[in-house]
Amino acid sequence: MKKGTKRIEFKIVAPQAETVYLCGSFNNWSESSDPMEKHGAGTWKKIKMLSGGTYEYKFLVDGDWTLDPECHDTTPNEFGTENNVVYL
Secondary structure (H helix, E strand, O other), X not given: OOOOEEEEEEEEEOOOOOOEEEEEHHHOOOOOXXXXXXXXXXXXXXXXXXXXXXXXXXXXXXXXXXXXOOOOOEEEOOOOOEEEEEEO
């Protein structure tokens, strides 16, 4: 692990989902570079190693942009909706 990086686990419960991707400022909002892995009871998880800073993110659940229901920090985005924010 590089000095100054933190192991962050992102997760969302979406039992009916076929695909879930983690998208955010840490991967240039890529809709394919961070697929999430489905675990028991429909919880999807992804581990990221991130340097200190502030990052915006959302989940792409079966093609629908979805906020993280467990994260209450949000900020408006250019599309008139919101993104989640994580502070490291």
